[in-house]
Amino acid sequence: MRYAGFAPVLLLIIAALVLAGGTLGYRYQSRIDVVSPKSETAESAPATEDLKREENTPDIVKKPVETKMTERDDLAAEFAILEREIGEVEQSGNFLSEAHFNRLMSDLDALSQSGFDPARVLALEERVAQHFIKDSPGAPAPSTEATLNCVSDPSPVFTNHITDLSKVDYIVPPPTMGTGPSLKTHSYIGTDHTRVPVYAPAALTLDNGSFFIDGPYLIEFRVSCEVKIRFGHITEPIAAIKNLFPSEPKSDSRTEALTPLTFAAGDLIAYTTGTNMAGNWDFGVYNSQVENRYIDNPDWNDSATYTSAVCPFDYFTPNLRSAYAAKFNATALGGNPPHGASFCTP
Numbered sequence: 150m151r152y153a154g155f156a157p158v159l160l161l162i163i164a165a166l167v168l169a170g171g172t173l174g175y176r177y178q179s180r181i182d183v184v185s186p187k188s189e190t191a192e193s194a195p196a197t198e199d200l201k202r203e204e205n206t207p208d209i210v211k212k213p214v215e216t217k218m219t220e221r222d223d224l225a226a227e228f229a230i231l232e233r234e235i236g237e238v239e240q241s242g243n244f245l246s247e248a249h250f251n252r253l254m255s256d257l258d259a260l261s262q263s264g265f266d267p268a269r270v271l272a273l274e275e276r277v278a279q280h281f282i283k284d285s286p287g288a289p290a291p292s293t294e295a296t297l298n299c300v301s302d303p304s305p306v307f308t309n310h311i312t313d314l315s316k317v318d319y320i321v322p323p324p325t326m327g328t329g330p331s332l333k334t335h336s337y338i339g340t341d342h343t344r345v346p347v348y349a350p351a352a353l354t355l356d357n358g359s360f361f362i363d364g365p366y367l368i369e370f371r372v373s374c375e376v377k378i379r380f381g382h383i384t385e386p387i388a389a390i391k392n393l394f395p396s397e398p399k400s401d402s403r404t405e406a407l408t409p410l411t412f413a414a415g416d417l418i419a420y421t422t423g424t425n426m427a428g429n430w431d432f433g434v435y436n437s438q439v440e441n442r443y444i445d446n447p448d449w450n451d452s453a454t455y456t457s458a459v460c461p462f463d464y465f466t467p468n469l470r471s472a473y474a475a476k477f478n479a480t481a482l483g484g485n486p487p488h489g490a491s492f493c494t495p
Contacts, residue, residue: 224265231256235276236403237452249451253277298409299354302373303438307350307465309415311432312338316345319478322493323433323458325485332449333485334458335379335433342428347380347419349412350465357404360394367402368419375438378461381431385420427482434461441492460493
Protein backbone atom coordinates (compact mmCIF):
# COMPACT_ATOMS: atom_id res chain seq x y z
CA MET A 150 0.00 0.00 0.00
CA ARG A 151 2.95 2.22 0.59
CA TYR A 152 3.42 2.36 -3.21
CA ALA A 153 -0.15 3.43 -3.86
CA GLY A 154 0.85 7.05 -3.62
CA PHE A 155 3.18 6.68 -6.49
CA ALA A 156 0.53 5.71 -9.05
CA PRO A 157 -0.59 9.21 -9.91
CA VAL A 158 3.01 10.28 -10.23
CA LEU A 159 3.80 7.37 -12.50
CA LEU A 160 0.86 8.25 -14.69
CA LEU A 161 2.07 11.84 -14.93
CA ILE A 162 5.57 10.71 -15.96
CA ILE A 163 4.20 8.40 -18.70
CA ALA A 164 1.97 11.19 -20.06
CA ALA A 165 4.93 13.55 -20.16
CA LEU A 166 7.00 11.06 -22.08
CA VAL A 167 4.24 10.51 -24.62
CA LEU A 168 3.87 14.24 -25.24
CA ALA A 169 7.62 14.68 -25.56
CA GLY A 170 7.85 11.87 -28.14
CA GLY A 171 5.10 13.40 -30.31
CA THR A 172 6.78 16.78 -30.33
CA LEU A 173 10.13 15.31 -31.36
CA GLY A 174 8.49 13.31 -34.17
CA TYR A 175 6.78 16.41 -35.44
CA ARG A 176 10.00 18.40 -35.37
CA TYR A 177 11.91 15.58 -37.18
CA GLN A 178 9.28 15.29 -39.86
CA SER A 179 9.26 19.05 -40.28
CA ARG A 180 12.98 19.00 -40.94
CA ILE A 181 12.50 16.38 -43.65
CA ASP A 182 9.66 18.37 -45.24
CA VAL A 183 11.72 21.52 -45.32
CA VAL A 184 14.99 20.02 -46.59
CA SER A 185 13.58 17.63 -49.27
CA PRO A 186 12.04 20.28 -51.53
CA LYS A 187 15.28 22.26 -51.42
CA SER A 188 17.30 19.20 -52.45
CA GLU A 189 15.00 18.38 -55.36
CA THR A 190 15.08 21.96 -56.60
CA ALA A 191 18.84 22.15 -56.35
CA GLU A 192 19.27 18.90 -58.27
CA SER A 193 16.70 19.60 -60.99
CA ALA A 194 17.90 23.12 -61.83
CA PRO A 195 21.23 22.07 -63.34
CA ALA A 196 19.47 19.38 -65.40
CA THR A 197 17.16 22.03 -66.85
CA GLU A 198 20.10 24.27 -67.72
CA ASP A 199 21.91 21.32 -69.34
CA LEU A 200 18.81 20.57 -71.45
CA LYS A 201 18.64 24.16 -72.56
CA ARG A 202 22.29 24.07 -73.54
CA GLU A 203 21.74 20.83 -75.45
CA GLU A 204 18.76 22.32 -77.27
CA ASN A 205 20.54 25.58 -78.07
CA THR A 206 23.94 24.19 -79.03
CA PRO A 207 22.77 22.34 -82.19
CA ASP A 208 21.07 25.51 -83.41
CA ILE A 209 24.30 27.45 -83.09
CA VAL A 210 26.21 24.78 -85.01
CA LYS A 211 23.62 23.94 -87.66
CA LYS A 212 22.68 27.36 -88.94
CA PRO A 213 25.96 28.12 -90.77
CA VAL A 214 25.99 24.60 -92.27
CA GLU A 215 22.44 24.92 -93.61
CA THR A 216 23.24 28.33 -95.12
CA LYS A 217 26.35 26.94 -96.80
CA MET A 218 24.43 24.02 -98.29
CA THR A 219 21.76 26.36 -99.61
CA GLU A 220 24.34 28.56 -101.33
CA ARG A 221 26.02 25.51 -102.87
CA ASP A 222 22.69 24.18 -104.10
CA ASP A 223 21.86 27.56 -105.65
CA LEU A 224 25.18 27.63 -107.51
CA ALA A 225 24.65 24.08 -108.73
CA ALA A 226 21.16 25.00 -109.97
CA GLU A 227 22.54 28.03 -111.86
CA PHE A 228 25.24 25.86 -113.41
CA ALA A 229 22.65 23.28 -114.48
CA ILE A 230 20.61 26.00 -116.22
CA LEU A 231 23.66 27.23 -118.14
CA GLU A 232 24.68 23.68 -118.99
CA ARG A 233 21.20 22.97 -120.38
CA GLU A 234 21.25 26.21 -122.41
CA ILE A 235 24.64 25.37 -123.90
CA GLY A 236 23.41 21.86 -124.64
CA GLU A 237 20.61 23.35 -126.73
CA VAL A 238 23.14 25.43 -128.64
CA GLU A 239 25.16 22.29 -129.31
CA GLN A 240 22.05 20.51 -130.56
CA SER A 241 21.30 23.36 -132.95
CA GLY A 242 24.80 23.17 -134.46
CA ASN A 243 24.75 26.93 -135.02
CA PHE A 244 27.03 29.61 -133.65
CA LEU A 245 26.40 32.02 -130.82
CA SER A 246 25.95 35.72 -131.36
CA GLU A 247 28.56 37.88 -129.65
CA ALA A 248 25.98 39.15 -127.14
CA HIS A 249 24.86 35.61 -126.30
CA PHE A 250 28.47 34.44 -125.98
CA ASN A 251 29.40 37.34 -123.70
CA ARG A 252 26.39 36.75 -121.46
CA LEU A 253 27.16 33.04 -121.06
CA MET A 254 30.82 33.70 -120.28
CA SER A 255 29.87 36.42 -117.79
CA ASP A 256 27.46 34.07 -116.01
CA LEU A 257 30.09 31.33 -115.88
CA ASP A 258 32.71 33.75 -114.57
CA ALA A 259 30.29 34.83 -111.82
CA LEU A 260 29.82 31.18 -110.83
CA SER A 261 33.57 30.69 -110.63
CA GLN A 262 33.99 33.83 -108.53
CA SER A 263 31.28 32.55 -106.17
CA GLY A 264 33.31 29.42 -105.45
CA PHE A 265 31.70 26.89 -107.78
CA ASP A 266 33.90 24.04 -109.03
CA PRO A 267 36.40 25.83 -111.36
CA ALA A 268 37.11 22.67 -113.35
CA ARG A 269 33.44 22.26 -114.28
CA VAL A 270 33.15 25.95 -115.14
CA LEU A 271 36.24 25.78 -117.36
CA ALA A 272 34.92 22.71 -119.17
CA LEU A 273 31.65 24.49 -119.90
CA GLU A 274 33.48 27.64 -121.05
CA GLU A 275 35.40 25.52 -123.54
CA ARG A 276 32.13 24.15 -124.90
CA VAL A 277 30.79 27.69 -125.27
CA ALA A 278 33.93 28.81 -127.10
CA GLN A 279 33.46 26.05 -129.68
CA HIS A 280 30.22 27.68 -130.81
CA PHE A 281 31.44 31.26 -131.15
CA ILE A 282 33.30 32.89 -134.01
CA LYS A 283 33.96 36.57 -133.43
CA ASP A 284 32.98 38.71 -136.37
CA SER A 285 35.80 40.85 -137.73
CA PRO A 286 34.93 44.25 -139.28
CA GLY A 287 34.43 43.77 -142.99
CA ALA A 288 35.01 40.01 -142.85
CA PRO A 289 32.85 38.04 -145.26
CA ALA A 290 30.12 35.81 -143.83
CA PRO A 291 31.51 32.60 -145.38
CA SER A 292 34.28 32.60 -142.77
CA THR A 293 32.39 29.67 -141.26
CA GLU A 294 32.78 27.66 -144.45
CA ALA A 295 36.39 26.81 -143.73
CA THR A 296 35.47 25.84 -140.19
CA LEU A 297 32.58 23.62 -141.26
CA ASN A 298 34.18 22.36 -144.48
CA CYS A 299 30.95 22.92 -146.36
CA VAL A 300 29.56 24.67 -149.43
CA SER A 301 27.58 27.86 -149.02
CA ASP A 302 23.99 27.56 -150.25
CA PRO A 303 21.23 29.22 -148.21
CA SER A 304 18.54 27.86 -150.56
CA PRO A 305 19.25 24.20 -151.32
CA VAL A 306 16.61 22.10 -153.10
CA PHE A 307 15.38 18.79 -151.69
CA THR A 308 14.76 16.39 -154.56
CA ASN A 309 13.77 13.20 -152.74
CA HIS A 310 11.10 12.23 -150.22
CA ILE A 311 12.24 11.58 -146.68
CA THR A 312 10.03 8.48 -146.33
CA ASP A 313 7.31 6.39 -147.96
CA LEU A 314 4.48 8.94 -148.01
CA SER A 315 1.86 6.21 -148.39
CA LYS A 316 2.66 5.26 -144.76
CA VAL A 317 2.23 8.81 -143.44
CA ASP A 318 -1.08 9.50 -141.67
CA TYR A 319 -0.47 13.17 -140.87
CA ILE A 320 2.15 15.88 -140.74
CA VAL A 321 2.07 18.55 -138.03
CA PRO A 322 3.92 21.61 -139.36
CA PRO A 323 5.89 23.80 -136.96
CA PRO A 324 5.77 25.50 -134.57
CA THR A 325 3.86 23.80 -131.75
CA MET A 326 3.96 24.22 -128.00
CA GLY A 327 4.29 21.30 -125.63
CA THR A 328 3.88 21.19 -121.89
CA GLY A 329 6.44 22.94 -119.78
CA PRO A 330 6.09 25.10 -121.88
CA SER A 331 8.31 23.52 -124.53
CA LEU A 332 8.51 25.14 -127.95
CA LYS A 333 8.86 22.69 -130.84
CA THR A 334 10.13 24.19 -134.09
CA HIS A 335 10.33 20.93 -136.03
CA SER A 336 7.52 19.07 -137.80
CA TYR A 337 6.02 15.77 -136.69
CA ILE A 338 5.65 12.90 -139.16
CA GLY A 339 2.86 10.57 -138.02
CA THR A 340 3.33 6.96 -139.13
CA ASP A 341 1.46 5.17 -136.31
CA HIS A 342 4.33 2.94 -135.12
CA THR A 343 4.80 1.51 -138.61
CA ARG A 344 8.41 0.73 -139.47
CA VAL A 345 9.20 3.19 -142.24
CA PRO A 346 12.40 4.06 -144.11
CA VAL A 347 14.09 7.44 -143.72
CA TYR A 348 15.85 8.81 -146.80
CA ALA A 349 18.20 11.69 -147.49
CA PRO A 350 16.14 14.44 -149.21
CA ALA A 351 19.29 15.93 -150.78
CA ALA A 352 23.04 15.42 -150.69
CA LEU A 353 23.89 15.38 -146.96
CA THR A 354 26.89 15.23 -144.68
CA LEU A 355 26.48 13.67 -141.24
CA ASP A 356 27.17 16.36 -138.65
CA ASN A 357 26.28 15.30 -135.12
CA GLY A 358 23.80 13.28 -133.12
CA SER A 359 22.85 11.66 -129.87
CA PHE A 360 21.88 8.21 -128.62
CA PHE A 361 19.84 8.65 -125.45
CA ILE A 362 17.22 6.87 -123.38
CA ASP A 363 14.15 8.75 -124.61
CA GLY A 364 15.33 9.11 -128.24
CA PRO A 365 16.64 6.76 -128.99
CA TYR A 366 18.52 8.48 -131.84
CA LEU A 367 18.69 12.12 -132.86
CA ILE A 368 20.68 12.64 -136.05
CA GLU A 369 21.66 15.92 -137.71
CA PHE A 370 23.00 16.46 -141.22
CA ARG A 371 24.39 19.48 -142.95
CA VAL A 372 22.98 20.29 -146.39
CA SER A 373 25.09 23.42 -146.78
CA CYS A 374 26.98 25.82 -144.55
CA GLU A 375 23.72 27.57 -143.76
CA VAL A 376 21.15 24.77 -143.80
CA LYS A 377 20.96 21.66 -141.67
CA ILE A 378 18.27 19.06 -141.10
CA ARG A 379 17.40 17.04 -138.03
CA PHE A 380 15.67 13.70 -137.67
CA GLY A 381 14.45 12.85 -134.18
CA HIS A 382 13.06 9.66 -132.60
CA ILE A 383 14.88 7.45 -135.06
CA THR A 384 14.89 3.85 -133.88
CA GLU A 385 17.20 2.10 -136.42
CA PRO A 386 20.00 4.10 -138.04
CA ILE A 387 21.89 2.23 -140.72
CA ALA A 388 24.93 0.38 -139.37
CA ALA A 389 27.42 2.96 -140.68
CA ILE A 390 25.76 5.62 -138.53
CA LYS A 391 24.81 3.47 -135.55
CA ASN A 392 28.39 2.28 -135.12
CA LEU A 393 29.49 5.87 -134.48
CA PHE A 394 27.47 6.05 -131.26
CA PRO A 395 28.27 4.50 -127.86
CA SER A 396 26.75 1.09 -127.21
CA GLU A 397 24.76 2.37 -124.24
CA PRO A 398 22.31 5.32 -124.39
CA LYS A 399 22.97 8.49 -122.42
CA SER A 400 20.51 10.02 -119.98
CA ASP A 401 20.29 13.31 -121.91
CA SER A 402 20.01 14.38 -125.54
CA ARG A 403 23.17 16.49 -125.85
CA THR A 404 24.70 15.85 -129.25
CA GLU A 405 28.27 15.02 -130.15
CA ALA A 406 30.18 15.48 -133.37
CA LEU A 407 30.15 12.46 -135.65
CA THR A 408 32.34 11.29 -138.51
CA PRO A 409 31.19 13.32 -141.55
CA LEU A 410 29.75 10.52 -143.65
CA THR A 411 28.23 11.68 -146.93
CA PHE A 412 24.96 10.61 -148.52
CA ALA A 413 23.35 11.25 -151.89
CA ALA A 414 19.71 12.26 -152.31
CA GLY A 415 17.54 9.18 -151.87
CA ASP A 416 20.09 7.19 -149.84
CA LEU A 417 18.67 5.19 -146.95
CA ILE A 418 19.85 6.57 -143.61
CA ALA A 419 17.54 4.80 -141.14
CA TYR A 420 14.29 3.07 -140.29
CA THR A 421 11.98 4.23 -137.54
CA THR A 422 8.77 3.35 -135.76
CA GLY A 423 8.65 6.76 -134.04
CA THR A 424 7.95 7.39 -130.37
CA ASN A 425 6.61 4.65 -128.14
CA MET A 426 3.52 6.64 -127.25
CA ALA A 427 2.46 8.50 -130.40
CA GLY A 428 4.32 6.60 -133.11
CA ASN A 429 5.57 9.79 -134.79
CA TRP A 430 9.02 11.23 -135.42
CA ASP A 431 10.68 14.61 -135.95
CA PHE A 432 11.82 16.35 -139.09
CA GLY A 433 13.25 19.86 -138.76
CA VAL A 434 15.17 22.27 -140.98
CA TYR A 435 17.26 25.19 -139.70
CA ASN A 436 18.77 28.01 -141.74
CA SER A 437 21.37 30.28 -140.13
CA GLN A 438 20.53 33.03 -142.64
CA VAL A 439 16.90 33.18 -141.47
CA GLU A 440 15.51 34.85 -138.38
CA ASN A 441 11.95 33.79 -137.63
CA ARG A 442 9.51 35.60 -135.33
CA TYR A 443 11.08 34.14 -132.18
CA ILE A 444 14.15 36.31 -132.65
CA ASP A 445 12.18 39.12 -130.96
CA ASN A 446 10.71 36.93 -128.24
CA PRO A 447 12.83 37.07 -125.05
CA ASP A 448 11.35 33.77 -123.90
CA TRP A 449 12.73 31.89 -126.89
CA ASN A 450 15.46 33.91 -128.61
CA ASP A 451 18.36 32.32 -126.72
CA SER A 452 18.76 29.38 -129.09
CA ALA A 453 19.16 29.07 -132.84
CA THR A 454 17.01 25.95 -132.64
CA TYR A 455 14.12 28.32 -132.04
CA THR A 456 15.14 31.39 -134.04
CA SER A 457 16.52 29.79 -137.23
CA ALA A 458 13.85 27.11 -137.70
CA VAL A 459 11.92 27.23 -140.97
CA CYS A 460 9.21 25.26 -142.74
CA PRO A 461 11.03 22.02 -143.66
CA PHE A 462 8.86 21.43 -146.71
CA ASP A 463 9.60 24.74 -148.43
CA TYR A 464 12.92 23.30 -149.62
CA PHE A 465 11.36 20.47 -151.62
CA THR A 466 10.59 20.73 -155.29
CA PRO A 467 7.03 22.03 -155.92
CA ASN A 468 5.58 18.59 -156.68
CA LEU A 469 7.11 17.00 -153.60
CA ARG A 470 6.04 19.90 -151.42
CA SER A 471 2.43 19.58 -152.56
CA ALA A 472 2.45 15.92 -151.53
CA TYR A 473 3.56 16.87 -148.01
CA ALA A 474 1.11 19.77 -147.77
CA ALA A 475 -1.75 17.37 -148.51
CA LYS A 476 -0.87 15.59 -145.25
CA PHE A 477 -0.81 18.74 -143.07
CA ASN A 478 -2.91 18.48 -139.91
CA ALA A 479 -1.97 21.18 -137.42
CA THR A 480 -4.27 19.85 -134.68
CA ALA A 481 -3.35 16.15 -134.87
CA LEU A 482 -1.42 16.39 -131.61
CA GLY A 483 -3.66 17.38 -128.74
CA GLY A 484 -0.72 17.82 -126.38
CA ASN A 485 1.20 20.03 -128.83
CA PRO A 486 -1.19 22.64 -130.25
CA PRO A 487 -0.02 25.12 -132.89
CA HIS A 488 1.87 28.08 -131.46
CA GLY A 489 0.68 31.00 -133.52
CA ALA A 490 0.82 31.07 -137.30
CA SER A 491 2.45 28.08 -138.95
CA PHE A 492 5.85 28.37 -140.59
CA CYS A 493 4.31 26.43 -143.48
CA THR A 494 1.63 27.85 -145.72
CA PRO A 495 -0.84 25.29 -147.17
